[in-house]
Amino acid sequence: MVISETMYTDVVIVGSGMAGLYTAMSLDERLQCLIITKEGLDLSNSWLAQGGIAAAIAKDDHPEIHLEDTLVAGAGLCDADAVRALVDEGPEAIASLVSMQVPFDLREDGELQITREGGHTRDRIVHAGGDATGRETVKVLATLAVGRPNIHFFPHSFLVDILTNDGQACGVLVHDGSAFQAVLARAVVLCTGGIGQVYGHHTTNPSVSTGEGLAAALRAGAAVRDMEFIQFHPTALYTPHEANRAFLISEAVRGEGGVLKNAAGHRFMADQHPMAELAPRDIVARAIVREMQKDGKPCVFLDVTHHSYEFLATRFPTITGHCLRLGIDISRNMIPVCPVQHYLVGGLGTDLNAETTLPGLYACGEAASTGVHGANRLASNSMLECLVFGRRAARHIGGSTRLRPDRPSSLPVADGLYYHGPEPEEIRRRVAAIANRDAGVIRHTAGLVAGLGQIQSILGAMEHKNLPTKAHWEALGLATVAGEILQAALNRRESVGAHFRED
Numbered sequence: 001m002v003i004s005e006t007m008y009t010d011v012v013i014v015g016s017g018m019a020g021l022y023t024a025m026s027l028d029e030r031l032q033c034l035i036i037t038k039e040g041l042d043l044s045n046s047w048l049a050q051g052g053i054a055a056a057i058a059k060d061d062h063p064e065i066h067l068e069d070t071l072v073a074g075a076g077l078c079d080a081d082a083v084r085a086l087v088d089e090g091p092e093a094i095a096s097l098v099s100m101q102v103p104f105d106l107r108e109d110g111e112l113q114i115t116r117e118g119g120h121t122r123d124r125i126v127h128a129g130g131d132a133t134g135r136e137t138v139k140v141l142a143t144l145a146v147g148r149p150n151i152h153f154f155p156h157s158f159l160v161d162i163l164t165n166d167g168q169a170c171g172v173l174v175h176d177g178s179a180f181q182a183v184l185a186r187a188v189v190l191c192t193g194g195i196g197q198v199y200g201h202h203t204t205n206p207s208v209s210t211g212e213g214l215a216a217a218l219r220a221g222a223a224v225r226d227m228e229f230i231q232f233h234p235t236a237l238y239t240p241h242e243a244n245r246a247f248l249i250s251e252a253v254r255g256e257g258g259v260l261k262n263a264a265g266h267r268f269m270a271d272q273h274p275m276a277e278l279a280p281r282d283i284v285a286r287a288i289v290r291e292m293q294k295d296g297k298p299c300v301f302l303d304v305t306h307h308s309y310e311f312l313a314t315r316f317p318t319i320t321g322h323c324l325r326l327g328i329d330i331s332r333n334m335i336p337v338c339p340v341q342h343y344l345v346g347g348l349g350t351d352l353n354a355e356t357t358l359p360g361l362y363a364c365g366e367a368a369s370t371g372v373h374g375a376n377r378l379a380s381n382s383m384l385e386c387l388v389f390g391r392r393a394a395r396h397i398g399g400s401t402r403l404r405p406d407r408p409s410s411l412p413v414a415d416g417l418y419y420h421g422p423e424p425e426e427i428r429r430r431v432a433a434i435a436n437r438d439a440g441v442i443r444h445t446a447g448l449v450a451g452l453g454q455i456q457s458i459l460g461a462m463e464h465k466n467l468p469t470k471a472h473w474e475a476l477g478l479a480t481v482a483g484e485i486l487q488a489a490l491n492r493r494e495s496v497g498a499h500f501r502e503d
Protein backbone atom coordinates (compact mmCIF):
# COMPACT_ATOMS: atom_id res chain seq x y z
CA MET A 1 0.00 0.00 0.00
CA VAL A 2 1.63 3.26 -1.13
CA ILE A 3 0.60 6.47 0.62
CA SER A 4 0.99 9.34 -1.80
CA GLU A 5 0.53 12.21 0.65
CA THR A 6 0.31 12.91 4.37
CA MET A 7 -1.85 15.84 5.51
CA TYR A 8 -2.26 17.40 8.96
CA THR A 9 -5.28 18.94 10.61
CA ASP A 10 -6.70 19.30 14.13
CA VAL A 11 -9.92 17.33 13.73
CA VAL A 12 -10.89 14.94 10.99
CA ILE A 13 -14.60 14.16 10.69
CA VAL A 14 -15.71 11.26 8.52
CA GLY A 15 -19.22 11.74 7.14
CA SER A 16 -21.24 14.76 6.07
CA GLY A 17 -24.67 13.89 7.43
CA MET A 18 -26.24 15.73 10.32
CA ALA A 19 -23.78 14.36 12.90
CA GLY A 20 -20.69 15.27 10.88
CA LEU A 21 -21.87 18.75 9.89
CA TYR A 22 -23.24 19.70 13.30
CA THR A 23 -20.09 18.46 15.06
CA ALA A 24 -17.99 20.57 12.68
CA MET A 25 -20.20 23.63 13.27
CA SER A 26 -19.89 23.12 17.05
CA LEU A 27 -16.09 23.05 17.05
CA ASP A 28 -14.00 25.90 18.36
CA GLU A 29 -13.30 27.94 15.22
CA ARG A 30 -9.61 27.99 16.09
CA LEU A 31 -9.46 24.27 15.32
CA GLN A 32 -8.84 23.29 11.72
CA CYS A 33 -11.30 20.62 10.62
CA LEU A 34 -11.44 18.37 7.59
CA ILE A 35 -14.71 16.64 6.63
CA ILE A 36 -14.17 13.53 4.56
CA THR A 37 -17.18 12.12 2.80
CA LYS A 38 -17.74 9.27 0.44
CA GLU A 39 -20.05 10.99 -2.03
CA GLY A 40 -21.64 14.44 -2.16
CA LEU A 41 -23.58 16.15 0.62
CA ASP A 42 -26.94 14.95 -0.70
CA LEU A 43 -26.41 11.24 -0.11
CA SER A 44 -26.89 10.24 3.51
CA ASN A 45 -29.53 9.01 5.91
CA SER A 46 -29.81 12.56 7.19
CA TRP A 47 -30.71 13.86 3.75
CA LEU A 48 -33.54 11.33 3.54
CA ALA A 49 -34.96 11.86 7.02
CA GLN A 50 -38.60 12.76 6.74
CA GLY A 51 -40.53 12.96 10.01
CA GLY A 52 -38.54 15.37 12.14
CA ILE A 53 -36.55 15.94 15.29
CA ALA A 54 -37.89 15.24 18.78
CA ALA A 55 -37.46 17.64 21.71
CA ALA A 56 -39.60 18.61 24.69
CA ILE A 57 -40.54 22.11 23.58
CA ALA A 58 -44.35 22.08 23.70
CA LYS A 59 -46.05 23.87 26.61
CA ASP A 60 -47.51 20.64 27.99
CA ASP A 61 -44.22 18.77 27.60
CA HIS A 62 -41.09 18.48 29.77
CA PRO A 63 -37.68 16.75 29.35
CA GLU A 64 -38.73 14.44 32.17
CA ILE A 65 -41.67 13.15 30.06
CA HIS A 66 -39.40 12.82 27.01
CA LEU A 67 -37.00 10.85 29.23
CA GLU A 68 -39.79 8.55 30.37
CA ASP A 69 -40.94 7.85 26.79
CA THR A 70 -37.35 7.19 25.66
CA LEU A 71 -36.74 4.77 28.53
CA VAL A 72 -39.97 2.90 27.76
CA ALA A 73 -39.01 2.53 24.07
CA GLY A 74 -35.51 1.38 25.11
CA ALA A 75 -37.08 -1.53 27.06
CA GLY A 76 -34.93 -1.11 30.15
CA LEU A 77 -31.57 -1.08 28.35
CA CYS A 78 -31.00 2.69 27.95
CA ASP A 79 -28.12 4.43 29.67
CA ALA A 80 -30.11 6.81 31.88
CA ASP A 81 -27.33 9.44 31.99
CA ALA A 82 -27.11 9.52 28.21
CA VAL A 83 -30.90 9.84 27.91
CA ARG A 84 -30.86 12.68 30.42
CA ALA A 85 -28.24 14.51 28.36
CA LEU A 86 -30.33 13.94 25.23
CA VAL A 87 -33.63 15.22 26.62
CA ASP A 88 -32.21 18.07 28.73
CA GLU A 89 -30.10 19.45 25.86
CA GLY A 90 -32.76 18.77 23.21
CA PRO A 91 -34.63 22.09 23.40
CA GLU A 92 -31.36 24.02 23.18
CA ALA A 93 -30.31 21.99 20.12
CA ILE A 94 -33.58 22.87 18.35
CA ALA A 95 -33.12 26.52 19.34
CA SER A 96 -29.64 26.47 17.79
CA LEU A 97 -31.06 25.13 14.50
CA VAL A 98 -33.74 27.83 14.58
CA SER A 99 -31.04 30.44 15.08
CA MET A 100 -29.17 29.00 12.08
CA GLN A 101 -32.37 29.62 10.05
CA VAL A 102 -33.35 26.01 9.46
CA PRO A 103 -36.78 26.52 7.84
CA PHE A 104 -38.92 24.55 10.29
CA ASP A 105 -42.62 24.45 9.45
CA LEU A 106 -44.54 27.09 11.41
CA ARG A 107 -48.11 27.45 12.61
CA GLU A 108 -50.19 30.41 11.52
CA ASP A 109 -49.18 32.25 14.71
CA GLY A 110 -45.50 31.89 13.79
CA GLU A 111 -44.72 29.24 16.44
CA LEU A 112 -43.07 25.94 15.47
CA GLN A 113 -45.46 23.24 14.27
CA ILE A 114 -45.03 20.24 16.55
CA THR A 115 -46.39 16.78 15.79
CA ARG A 116 -46.42 13.35 17.41
CA GLU A 117 -44.94 10.00 16.36
CA GLY A 118 -45.09 6.42 17.65
CA GLY A 119 -44.08 5.94 21.29
CA HIS A 120 -44.26 9.67 22.16
CA THR A 121 -46.93 10.64 24.68
CA ARG A 122 -46.74 14.33 23.74
CA ASP A 123 -46.53 16.33 20.51
CA ARG A 124 -42.77 16.72 20.25
CA ILE A 125 -41.54 16.51 16.66
CA VAL A 126 -40.46 19.60 14.73
CA HIS A 127 -40.27 19.23 10.97
CA ALA A 128 -39.23 21.17 7.89
CA GLY A 129 -40.43 21.14 4.29
CA GLY A 130 -43.40 19.05 5.46
CA ASP A 131 -41.63 15.70 5.31
CA ALA A 132 -38.14 16.81 4.24
CA THR A 133 -36.69 17.67 7.65
CA GLY A 134 -33.30 16.05 7.07
CA ARG A 135 -32.72 17.59 3.67
CA GLU A 136 -33.72 21.09 4.80
CA THR A 137 -31.51 20.88 7.89
CA VAL A 138 -28.49 19.43 6.09
CA LYS A 139 -28.74 22.11 3.39
CA VAL A 140 -28.51 24.85 6.02
CA LEU A 141 -25.73 23.17 7.99
CA ALA A 142 -23.73 22.48 4.82
CA THR A 143 -24.05 26.07 3.61
CA LEU A 144 -22.88 27.39 6.97
CA ALA A 145 -20.03 24.87 7.18
CA VAL A 146 -18.78 25.72 3.69
CA GLY A 147 -18.64 29.36 4.80
CA ARG A 148 -16.53 28.63 7.90
CA PRO A 149 -12.82 29.30 7.25
CA ASN A 150 -11.73 26.48 9.60
CA ILE A 151 -13.85 23.77 7.91
CA HIS A 152 -12.61 22.07 4.75
CA PHE A 153 -14.27 19.35 2.70
CA PHE A 154 -12.86 16.26 1.03
CA PRO A 155 -15.87 14.98 -0.96
CA HIS A 156 -15.79 11.71 -2.92
CA SER A 157 -13.12 10.41 -0.56
CA PHE A 158 -13.35 7.14 1.18
CA LEU A 159 -12.27 6.18 4.71
CA VAL A 160 -10.24 2.99 4.47
CA ASP A 161 -8.72 2.72 7.95
CA ILE A 162 -8.20 4.55 11.21
CA LEU A 163 -4.56 5.26 12.07
CA THR A 164 -3.32 4.77 15.60
CA ASN A 165 -0.32 5.79 17.63
CA ASP A 166 0.46 4.51 21.09
CA GLY A 167 -3.04 3.10 21.58
CA GLN A 168 -4.79 6.28 20.44
CA ALA A 169 -6.46 7.28 17.19
CA CYS A 170 -4.25 9.74 15.34
CA GLY A 171 -5.80 10.06 11.90
CA VAL A 172 -7.29 8.26 8.96
CA LEU A 173 -6.23 6.53 5.79
CA VAL A 174 -8.32 7.78 2.89
CA HIS A 175 -8.64 6.89 -0.77
CA ASP A 176 -9.72 9.68 -3.08
CA GLY A 177 -10.35 7.51 -6.11
CA SER A 178 -6.79 7.62 -7.36
CA ALA A 179 -4.44 7.37 -4.37
CA PHE A 180 -4.18 6.66 -0.65
CA GLN A 181 -3.66 9.64 1.64
CA ALA A 182 -2.96 9.76 5.36
CA VAL A 183 -4.62 12.55 7.34
CA LEU A 184 -3.14 13.00 10.82
CA ALA A 185 -5.21 14.76 13.46
CA ARG A 186 -5.61 15.33 17.21
CA ALA A 187 -9.04 13.76 17.07
CA VAL A 188 -11.01 11.60 14.65
CA VAL A 189 -14.82 11.81 14.68
CA LEU A 190 -16.58 8.97 12.95
CA CYS A 191 -19.99 10.05 11.63
CA THR A 192 -20.40 7.39 8.98
CA GLY A 193 -24.08 6.75 9.69
CA GLY A 194 -26.08 3.58 9.22
CA ILE A 195 -25.46 0.11 7.82
CA GLY A 196 -28.71 -0.57 5.99
CA GLN A 197 -27.08 -1.93 2.84
CA VAL A 198 -26.17 -5.03 4.87
CA TYR A 199 -29.81 -5.92 4.09
CA GLY A 200 -29.44 -5.14 0.36
CA HIS A 201 -32.43 -3.24 -0.98
CA HIS A 202 -34.53 -4.23 2.08
CA THR A 203 -33.58 -0.97 3.78
CA THR A 204 -34.52 2.68 3.77
CA ASN A 205 -30.82 3.61 3.86
CA PRO A 206 -29.02 4.86 0.75
CA SER A 207 -26.12 3.24 -1.10
CA VAL A 208 -23.48 4.88 1.14
CA SER A 209 -24.70 3.05 4.26
CA THR A 210 -22.31 0.14 4.00
CA GLY A 211 -20.75 0.09 7.45
CA GLU A 212 -17.05 0.20 6.62
CA GLY A 213 -16.60 3.05 9.14
CA LEU A 214 -17.55 0.60 11.89
CA ALA A 215 -15.35 -2.07 10.33
CA ALA A 216 -12.36 0.33 10.28
CA ALA A 217 -12.96 1.28 13.93
CA LEU A 218 -13.11 -2.38 14.92
CA ARG A 219 -9.81 -3.05 13.13
CA ALA A 220 -8.28 -0.11 15.02
CA GLY A 221 -9.38 -1.63 18.34
CA ALA A 222 -12.60 0.26 19.23
CA ALA A 223 -15.54 -1.73 20.59
CA VAL A 224 -19.09 -1.95 19.28
CA ARG A 225 -22.10 -2.78 21.42
CA ASP A 226 -25.81 -3.59 21.06
CA MET A 227 -25.37 -4.58 17.42
CA GLU A 228 -28.28 -7.04 17.64
CA PHE A 229 -30.70 -4.13 17.93
CA ILE A 230 -31.67 -3.35 14.36
CA GLN A 231 -34.75 -1.25 13.97
CA PHE A 232 -37.00 -2.32 11.14
CA HIS A 233 -39.30 0.40 9.93
CA PRO A 234 -42.77 -1.11 9.75
CA THR A 235 -43.94 0.87 6.74
CA ALA A 236 -41.64 1.04 3.73
CA LEU A 237 -43.42 1.30 0.41
CA TYR A 238 -43.68 -2.16 -1.11
CA THR A 239 -43.00 -2.36 -4.83
CA PRO A 240 -42.35 -5.54 -6.78
CA HIS A 241 -39.50 -3.76 -8.63
CA GLU A 242 -36.09 -3.75 -6.93
CA ALA A 243 -34.33 -0.45 -6.30
CA ASN A 244 -31.16 0.01 -4.24
CA ARG A 245 -33.29 1.03 -1.25
CA ALA A 246 -36.91 1.08 -0.13
CA PHE A 247 -38.91 4.31 0.05
CA LEU A 248 -40.08 5.19 3.56
CA ILE A 249 -43.66 6.00 4.45
CA SER A 250 -42.95 8.04 7.57
CA GLU A 251 -44.44 7.20 10.94
CA ALA A 252 -45.91 10.69 10.84
CA VAL A 253 -48.45 9.34 8.32
CA ARG A 254 -49.73 7.05 11.10
CA GLY A 255 -49.42 10.03 13.44
CA GLU A 256 -51.94 11.79 11.19
CA GLY A 257 -54.40 8.91 11.59
CA GLY A 258 -53.22 6.40 8.95
CA VAL A 259 -54.39 2.86 9.79
CA LEU A 260 -52.89 -0.50 8.86
CA LYS A 261 -55.07 -3.11 7.17
CA ASN A 262 -54.35 -6.65 6.03
CA ALA A 263 -55.19 -8.13 2.65
CA ALA A 264 -58.79 -8.72 3.82
CA GLY A 265 -59.14 -5.06 4.81
CA HIS A 266 -59.09 -5.79 8.58
CA ARG A 267 -57.46 -3.16 10.84
CA PHE A 268 -55.22 -5.59 12.75
CA MET A 269 -53.15 -3.27 15.00
CA ALA A 270 -56.19 -2.23 17.04
CA ASP A 271 -56.36 -5.86 18.35
CA GLN A 272 -52.68 -5.97 19.28
CA HIS A 273 -51.68 -2.93 21.29
CA PRO A 274 -53.41 -0.08 23.15
CA MET A 275 -51.51 2.44 20.97
CA ALA A 276 -52.60 0.53 17.82
CA GLU A 277 -50.70 1.87 14.77
CA LEU A 278 -48.61 4.13 17.04
CA ALA A 279 -47.27 1.24 19.14
CA PRO A 280 -43.46 0.96 19.27
CA ARG A 281 -41.97 0.12 15.88
CA ASP A 282 -40.79 -3.39 16.73
CA ILE A 283 -44.31 -4.38 17.78
CA VAL A 284 -45.85 -2.94 14.62
CA ALA A 285 -43.14 -4.55 12.42
CA ARG A 286 -43.68 -8.01 13.96
CA ALA A 287 -47.45 -7.70 13.67
CA ILE A 288 -47.09 -6.84 9.98
CA VAL A 289 -44.69 -9.75 9.32
CA ARG A 290 -47.17 -12.13 10.98
CA GLU A 291 -50.06 -10.77 8.88
CA MET A 292 -47.93 -11.16 5.73
CA GLN A 293 -47.01 -14.75 6.72
CA LYS A 294 -50.61 -15.59 7.57
CA ASP A 295 -51.92 -14.24 4.27
CA GLY A 296 -48.92 -15.34 2.18
CA LYS A 297 -48.60 -11.77 0.88
CA PRO A 298 -45.52 -9.56 0.47
CA CYS A 299 -47.17 -6.52 2.11
CA VAL A 300 -50.04 -5.06 4.11
CA PHE A 301 -51.74 -1.69 3.50
CA LEU A 302 -51.64 1.75 5.07
CA ASP A 303 -54.92 3.59 4.69
CA VAL A 304 -54.88 7.37 4.87
CA THR A 305 -57.77 7.94 2.51
CA HIS A 306 -59.77 9.81 5.17
CA HIS A 307 -57.60 12.86 4.36
CA SER A 308 -58.03 15.06 1.30
CA TYR A 309 -55.40 15.15 -1.43
CA GLU A 310 -54.76 18.83 -0.60
CA PHE A 311 -54.00 18.03 3.05
CA LEU A 312 -51.74 15.08 2.18
CA ALA A 313 -49.87 16.96 -0.54
CA THR A 314 -49.14 19.81 1.89
CA ARG A 315 -48.33 17.71 4.94
CA PHE A 316 -46.44 14.94 3.09
CA PRO A 317 -45.33 16.38 -0.25
CA THR A 318 -42.46 13.92 -0.75
CA ILE A 319 -44.53 10.83 0.04
CA THR A 320 -47.59 11.99 -1.88
CA GLY A 321 -45.49 12.89 -4.94
CA HIS A 322 -43.44 9.68 -4.86
CA CYS A 323 -46.52 7.46 -4.59
CA LEU A 324 -48.32 9.41 -7.32
CA ARG A 325 -45.39 8.83 -9.68
CA LEU A 326 -45.94 5.10 -9.08
CA GLY A 327 -49.66 5.45 -9.80
CA ILE A 328 -50.84 5.52 -6.17
CA ASP A 329 -53.00 8.50 -5.22
CA ILE A 330 -52.79 8.12 -1.45
CA SER A 331 -55.97 10.11 -0.88
CA ARG A 332 -57.87 7.39 -2.81
CA ASN A 333 -55.73 4.23 -2.70
CA MET A 334 -54.27 2.32 0.22
CA ILE A 335 -50.45 2.27 0.27
CA PRO A 336 -48.79 -1.19 0.07
CA VAL A 337 -46.20 -1.36 2.87
CA CYS A 338 -43.82 -3.86 4.48
CA PRO A 339 -41.09 -3.71 7.16
CA VAL A 340 -37.45 -3.12 6.08
CA GLN A 341 -34.20 -2.36 7.90
CA HIS A 342 -34.16 1.27 8.93
CA TYR A 343 -31.84 2.11 11.79
CA LEU A 344 -28.81 0.69 13.60
CA VAL A 345 -29.59 1.11 17.29
CA GLY A 346 -26.16 -0.15 18.42
CA GLY A 347 -22.80 0.93 17.09
CA LEU A 348 -19.48 2.12 18.45
CA GLY A 349 -19.80 2.33 22.20
CA THR A 350 -19.17 5.86 23.47
CA ASP A 351 -19.12 7.74 26.76
CA LEU A 352 -21.08 10.93 27.43
CA ASN A 353 -18.50 12.92 25.46
CA ALA A 354 -19.02 10.67 22.42
CA GLU A 355 -15.53 9.19 22.79
CA THR A 356 -15.20 5.51 21.90
CA THR A 357 -13.13 2.95 23.76
CA LEU A 358 -10.19 3.96 21.53
CA PRO A 359 -8.92 7.29 22.93
CA GLY A 360 -9.00 10.06 20.36
CA LEU A 361 -11.69 8.31 18.30
CA TYR A 362 -15.15 9.82 18.71
CA ALA A 363 -18.37 8.54 17.16
CA CYS A 364 -21.56 10.53 16.67
CA GLY A 365 -24.93 9.88 15.09
CA GLU A 366 -26.05 6.53 13.84
CA ALA A 367 -22.53 5.03 13.88
CA ALA A 368 -22.42 5.55 17.65
CA SER A 369 -24.02 3.73 20.52
CA THR A 370 -24.28 6.46 23.15
CA GLY A 371 -26.78 4.38 25.13
CA VAL A 372 -29.75 6.68 24.50
CA HIS A 373 -31.75 4.13 22.53
CA GLY A 374 -31.32 1.03 24.69
CA ALA A 375 -32.96 -1.89 22.93
CA ASN A 376 -34.99 0.30 20.58
CA ARG A 377 -34.98 3.86 19.28
CA LEU A 378 -37.86 6.18 19.95
CA ALA A 379 -38.88 7.81 16.66
CA SER A 380 -37.07 11.06 15.83
CA ASN A 381 -34.62 10.76 18.70
CA SER A 382 -31.82 9.91 16.26
CA MET A 383 -31.33 13.29 14.64
CA LEU A 384 -31.52 14.81 18.12
CA GLU A 385 -28.76 12.42 19.19
CA CYS A 386 -26.61 13.65 16.23
CA LEU A 387 -26.99 17.21 17.52
CA VAL A 388 -26.60 16.71 21.26
CA PHE A 389 -23.67 14.31 21.12
CA GLY A 390 -22.06 16.08 18.15
CA ARG A 391 -21.84 19.17 20.30
CA ARG A 392 -20.60 17.21 23.28
CA ALA A 393 -17.83 15.67 21.11
CA ALA A 394 -16.87 19.11 19.77
CA ARG A 395 -16.64 20.55 23.29
CA HIS A 396 -14.59 17.65 24.57
CA ILE A 397 -12.19 17.87 21.65
CA GLY A 398 -11.90 21.64 22.24
CA GLY A 399 -10.94 21.03 25.86
CA SER A 400 -8.50 18.23 25.11
CA THR A 401 -4.76 18.78 25.40
CA ARG A 402 -3.91 15.88 23.11
CA LEU A 403 -1.23 16.80 20.61
CA ARG A 404 -1.27 15.98 16.97
CA PRO A 405 1.16 13.13 16.27
CA ASP A 406 3.87 13.46 13.63
CA ARG A 407 3.18 10.05 12.21
CA PRO A 408 1.20 6.90 12.94
CA SER A 409 3.17 4.25 14.79
CA SER A 410 1.97 1.62 12.38
CA LEU A 411 0.00 1.47 9.21
CA PRO A 412 -2.94 -0.88 8.91
CA VAL A 413 -1.84 -4.34 8.00
CA ALA A 414 -2.56 -5.84 4.65
CA ASP A 415 -0.42 -8.94 4.41
CA GLY A 416 0.53 -8.17 0.86
CA LEU A 417 -1.59 -10.91 -0.64
CA TYR A 418 -4.11 -9.71 -3.17
CA TYR A 419 -7.70 -10.76 -2.66
CA HIS A 420 -8.88 -13.38 -5.13
CA GLY A 421 -12.49 -14.29 -4.59
CA PRO A 422 -16.03 -13.47 -5.57
CA GLU A 423 -16.67 -9.99 -6.97
CA PRO A 424 -17.96 -7.34 -4.52
CA GLU A 425 -21.44 -7.44 -6.08
CA GLU A 426 -21.66 -11.16 -5.40
CA ILE A 427 -20.49 -10.67 -1.80
CA ARG A 428 -23.10 -7.94 -1.27
CA ARG A 429 -25.79 -10.25 -2.62
CA ARG A 430 -24.71 -13.11 -0.32
CA VAL A 431 -24.45 -10.89 2.77
CA ALA A 432 -27.89 -9.40 2.12
CA ALA A 433 -29.45 -12.84 1.66
CA ILE A 434 -27.97 -14.02 4.97
CA ALA A 435 -28.94 -10.85 6.86
CA ASN A 436 -32.55 -10.90 5.65
CA ARG A 437 -32.93 -14.62 6.29
CA ASP A 438 -31.17 -14.88 9.65
CA ALA A 439 -31.01 -11.40 11.20
CA GLY A 440 -34.42 -10.03 10.26
CA VAL A 441 -37.49 -9.03 12.29
CA ILE A 442 -37.88 -12.56 13.76
CA ARG A 443 -34.75 -14.62 14.55
CA HIS A 444 -33.93 -18.26 15.43
CA THR A 445 -30.81 -19.89 16.91
CA ALA A 446 -30.30 -22.27 13.99
CA GLY A 447 -30.45 -19.43 11.47
CA LEU A 448 -28.12 -17.23 13.48
CA VAL A 449 -25.53 -20.01 13.76
CA ALA A 450 -25.76 -20.89 10.06
CA GLY A 451 -25.63 -17.25 8.94
CA LEU A 452 -22.66 -16.48 11.14
CA GLY A 453 -20.73 -19.45 9.75
CA GLN A 454 -21.34 -18.27 6.18
CA ILE A 455 -20.28 -14.71 7.01
CA GLN A 456 -17.13 -15.96 8.72
CA SER A 457 -16.09 -17.81 5.59
CA ILE A 458 -16.61 -14.63 3.49
CA LEU A 459 -14.54 -12.68 6.01
CA GLY A 460 -11.83 -15.34 6.10
CA ALA A 461 -11.21 -14.82 2.40
CA MET A 462 -11.12 -10.99 2.60
CA GLU A 463 -9.60 -9.93 5.92
CA HIS A 464 -5.97 -8.76 5.90
CA LYS A 465 -5.90 -8.85 2.12
CA ASN A 466 -4.99 -6.11 -0.28
CA LEU A 467 -8.37 -5.02 -1.59
CA PRO A 468 -8.23 -3.38 -5.03
CA THR A 469 -11.32 -1.13 -5.10
CA LYS A 470 -13.73 0.89 -2.99
CA ALA A 471 -16.39 -1.70 -3.81
CA HIS A 472 -14.21 -4.37 -2.18
CA TRP A 473 -13.78 -2.26 0.98
CA GLU A 474 -17.53 -1.73 1.10
CA ALA A 475 -18.16 -5.44 0.70
CA LEU A 476 -15.74 -6.13 3.56
CA GLY A 477 -17.55 -3.51 5.66
CA LEU A 478 -20.92 -5.13 4.97
CA ALA A 479 -19.66 -8.61 5.84
CA THR A 480 -17.93 -7.35 9.01
CA VAL A 481 -21.08 -5.61 10.23
CA ALA A 482 -23.29 -8.58 9.34
CA GLY A 483 -20.97 -10.79 11.42
CA GLU A 484 -21.24 -8.41 14.38
CA ILE A 485 -25.06 -8.34 14.15
CA LEU A 486 -25.36 -12.13 13.95
CA GLN A 487 -22.90 -12.71 16.78
CA ALA A 488 -24.60 -10.17 19.05
CA ALA A 489 -28.03 -11.59 18.19
CA LEU A 490 -26.79 -15.07 19.06
CA ASN A 491 -25.30 -13.84 22.34
CA ARG A 492 -28.53 -12.21 23.49
CA ARG A 493 -30.76 -15.16 24.18
CA GLU A 494 -33.81 -13.21 25.35
CA SER A 495 -36.13 -11.17 23.15
CA VAL A 496 -36.06 -7.51 24.03
CA GLY A 497 -36.85 -4.31 22.13
CA ALA A 498 -35.84 -4.56 18.48
CA HIS A 499 -34.29 -8.03 18.98
CA PHE A 500 -36.83 -10.83 18.77
CA ARG A 501 -35.98 -14.52 18.99
CA GLU A 502 -38.85 -16.86 18.33
CA ASP A 503 -37.01 -19.69 20.12
Ligand SMILES: Cc1cc2nc3c(=O)[nH]c(=O)nc-3n(C[C@H](O)[C@H](O)[C@H](O)COP(=O)(O)OP(=O)(O)OC[C@H]3O[C@@H](n4cnc5c(N)ncnc54)[C@H](O)[C@@H]3O)c2cc1C
Nearest residue numbers: 015016017018019038045046051052159193365366380383
Ligand atom coordinates in the same frame (compact mmCIF):
# COMPACT_ATOMS: atom_id res chain seq x y z
C1 LIG B 1 -35.58 7.41 5.08
C2 LIG B 1 -35.15 7.80 6.48
C3 LIG B 1 -35.96 8.58 7.26
C4 LIG B 1 -35.57 8.95 8.55
N1 LIG B 1 -36.36 9.79 9.28
C5 LIG B 1 -35.92 10.22 10.48
C6 LIG B 1 -36.65 11.19 11.21
O1 LIG B 1 -37.69 11.65 10.79
N2 LIG B 1 -36.15 11.59 12.42
C7 LIG B 1 -34.99 11.11 12.94
O2 LIG B 1 -34.58 11.52 14.03
N3 LIG B 1 -34.28 10.20 12.24
C8 LIG B 1 -34.70 9.76 11.04
N4 LIG B 1 -33.96 8.85 10.35
C9 LIG B 1 -32.69 8.41 10.91
C10 LIG B 1 -31.70 9.55 10.78
O3 LIG B 1 -31.86 10.15 9.54
C11 LIG B 1 -30.27 9.06 10.90
O4 LIG B 1 -30.09 8.23 12.01
C12 LIG B 1 -29.34 10.24 11.05
O5 LIG B 1 -29.63 11.22 10.10
C13 LIG B 1 -27.93 9.74 10.88
O6 LIG B 1 -27.09 10.83 10.69
P1 LIG B 1 -25.55 10.58 10.60
O7 LIG B 1 -24.92 11.91 10.38
O8 LIG B 1 -25.10 9.76 11.73
O9 LIG B 1 -25.36 9.64 9.30
P2 LIG B 1 -25.72 9.91 7.79
O10 LIG B 1 -26.64 11.03 7.64
O11 LIG B 1 -26.10 8.62 7.17
O12 LIG B 1 -24.32 10.34 7.17
C14 LIG B 1 -23.29 9.40 7.02
C15 LIG B 1 -22.19 10.04 6.22
O13 LIG B 1 -21.02 9.23 6.27
C16 LIG B 1 -20.46 9.12 4.98
N5 LIG B 1 -19.68 7.88 4.92
C17 LIG B 1 -20.09 6.62 5.22
N6 LIG B 1 -19.04 5.77 5.06
C18 LIG B 1 -17.97 6.51 4.68
C19 LIG B 1 -16.63 6.20 4.33
N7 LIG B 1 -16.14 4.95 4.36
N8 LIG B 1 -15.82 7.21 3.96
C20 LIG B 1 -16.26 8.49 3.89
N9 LIG B 1 -17.54 8.84 4.21
C21 LIG B 1 -18.37 7.86 4.59
C22 LIG B 1 -21.67 9.13 4.05
O14 LIG B 1 -21.29 9.46 2.76
C23 LIG B 1 -22.51 10.21 4.75
O15 LIG B 1 -22.08 11.49 4.36
C24 LIG B 1 -34.34 8.48 9.06
C25 LIG B 1 -33.53 7.67 8.27
C26 LIG B 1 -33.92 7.33 6.99
C27 LIG B 1 -33.03 6.47 6.16
